[in-house]
Amino acid sequence: MPRDGDRQYGPQVIEDDGYFGEKIAADYDRSAADMFRPGVVDPAVDVLAELAGSGPALELGIGTGRIALPLAARGVPVHGIDVSRAMVDRLRTKPGGDAIDVTIGDFATARVEKTFSLAYLVFNTIMNLTTQDAQVDCFRNVAAHLAPGGCFVVEVMVPELRKLPAGQNAVPFHISESRWAFDAYDVATQAMSSNYVTITDGRAEHWSIPFRYVWPAELDLMARLAGLRLRDRWEDWTREPFTSESGKHVSVWEKPR
DSSP states (O other): OOOOOOOOOOOOHHHHHOSSSHHHEEEHHHTTTGGSSSSHHHHHHHHHHHHHSOOOOEEEETTTTTTHHHHTTTTTTTEEEEEEEHHHHHTTTTGGGGGEEEEESSSSTOOSSOOEEEEEEETTTTGGSOOHHHHHHHHHHHHHHEEEEEEOOOEEEEOOGGGTTTTTEEEEEEEOOSSSEEEEEEETEEEEEEEEEEEEEEEEEEEEEEOOOOOOHHHHHHHHTTTOOOEEEEEEOOOOOTTOOEEEEEEEEEEOO
């Protein structure tokens, strides 16, 4: 459950359900509507269904079921892990949502007592883990859940540091009359935050959510530490080649048989 241009965050949300409590969950599908379009969802589900084969899949950060529900509709048994009960409650209200098992917990450490042929983290969600240690723990946790030959898939942005001139630490990604949104980077620590300013009736409100950006090569090292090896890396779910101009990547690591 990553950055999107309309999310709003408050202290009570953080205390109760991570950054994805009731206030965010109630509006999530609308605010992330572009990510629910068939043209976005279907290519991802095609790849994940192929990698899962006849085995079950584990989604880390299952949220409201954007990917899990159509993947389950393809006949792939899906189990989810998510810290937010409010997001999972929204999943439960959707057709087929009550048939998907979900473990409530931190996906870097929460365990499920079964093995999977596929685990996946989509839409920048790996960056919701805000320390390198937590990201390393996530890879180790996934490796412990995978059957031999199983795959771990991560979809994540490439950090946009090339857009930062000397002395600047922010990159805008949405500007309109009523809403401004920008990412702020700390290149020394790889900490970043997505920041949103919304103007309603002349009154401005500001929300922010922290992330830790991560490089493809760094993810490969995390995978090696967990006993996984890189199998594929593409620019997107259509399997276009990943290049130095790619703004994101879909990477697949495999657990040796």
